[in-house]
Amino acid sequence: MTWPACATEPAETPPQPELLPRLGRDGSFSLYSCGCDEGFHNASGALREAQEKFVVPAALERFPPGRQLLVAEVAVGTGTNTAAFLAATAAAGLELDWWGLELDQRPLALALADAGFRAQWPAGVIERLERLGNGPRLWLGDARRRLPELLATQAGRCDLVLLDAFSPTRCPQLWSREFLERLVGLLRPDGRLITYSSAAAVRRCLLDLGLEVQAIRPSGGGSGRWSAGTVASPTPLETHPALRPLEDFEREHLASRAGLPYRDPSGAGSAAEILERRRREQEHSPAPPGKLRRPADPDGLGRSEGHR
Numbered sequence: 001m002t003w004p005a006c007a008t009e010p011a012e013t014p015p016q017p018e019l020l021p022r023l024g025r026d027g028s029f030s031l032y033s034c035g036c037d038e039g040f041h042n043a044s045g046a047l048r049e050a051q052e053k054f055v056v057p058a059a060l061e062r063f064p065p066g067r068q069l070l071v072a073e074v075a076v077g078t079g080t081n082t083a084a085f086l087a088a089t090a091a092a093g094l095e096l097d098w099w100g101l102e103l104d105q106r107p108l109a110l111a112l113a114d115a116g117f118r119a120q121w122p123a124g125v126i127e128r129l130e131r132l133g134n135g136p137r138l139w140l141g142d143a144r145r146r147l148p149e150l151l152a153t154q155a156g157r158c159d160l161v162l163l164d165a166f167s168p169t170r171c172p173q174l175w176s177r178e179f180l181e182r183l184v185g186l187l188r189p190d191g192r193l194i195t196y197s198s199a200a201a202v203r204r205c206l207l208d209l210g211l212e213v214q215a216i217r218p219s220g221g222g223s224g225r226w227s228a229g230t231v232a233s234p235t236p237l238e239t240h241p242a243l244r245p246l247e248d249f250e251r252e253h254l255a256s257r258a259g260l261p262y263r264d265p266s267g268a269g270s271a272a273e274i275l276e277r278r279r280r281e282q283e284h285s286p287a288p289p290g291k292l293r294r295p296a297d298p299d300g301l302g303r304s305e306g307h308r
């Protein structure tokens, strides 16, 4: 006898794409997503990226010791950025009030089960990461669906919003104008949205939303024109050695077709639908084609728009 399929749930869970462990050049733990055909971090390593692209641009030194920092993290993955903020806020004497959005429970579980990952952090950080990973502040599911729920209580309250999704061409769902607008809604007036992405479509959206946008300088030096990511804030950003204003060539690029946003009006579009919509809009746009000549990549990591 066969049982009828349940009316409300799929008959079977689709197989999840494989996640392969890999090490960065700094020896830190990372994963490769076969489904997205992209790494969770670039070749330099998860730890280096967490510091260079998230912790340093957050400029925690702005906050007096004892201050509670409200942080919303989109795409928690292995929890490397979370652990880096747990360690950095503890070192700065700050309290961390954290919320995380993530589709897949496996990356954090794989990281926490890896001896190398655990050895990267003090025992206290691992304990707190385990508690966060099993606690009510990690919201599982599509971040597009969970974000409005987070906004219901945290709109206008976050000091930091960290966006570390797969790159825009792989996961445009988390880089659309609609999603970015909601994310920005989480920020306090002096809050910061921080991402590794330097994509023109992302930066232009943030500018159009009225934020000041600056580039993150790569920690390894290299060409001053190279960017390691983007910081955006509703209020002017203080001068900081890790940040620089956008240069003229970058602003010109934003005005090209490359700056046309990813659009996801329903908040439920597939990657293919969102990419195809943008391709059609670019095809019919009167804007000049994007022809940014990227300066040489100092680290040979092969990304700035996002591929890892």
Ligand SMILES: C[S@@+](CC[C@H](N)C(=O)[O-])C[C@H]1O[C@@H](n2cnc3c(N)ncnc32)[C@H](O)[C@@H]1O
Residues within 6 Å of the ligand: 039, 040, 041, 046, 074, 075, 076, 077, 078, 079, 080, 081, 082, 101, 102, 103, 104, 107, 141, 142, 143, 144, 164, 165, 166, 171, 173, 174
């Ligand atoms: C580049 S990895 C995150 C790297 C992470 N910050 C770390 O340190 O490991 C991207 C993450 O986005 C998650 N993701 C993909 N689509 C998502 C969605 N629609 N909503 C929430 N998370 C999503 C993936 O499961 C993956 O863990």
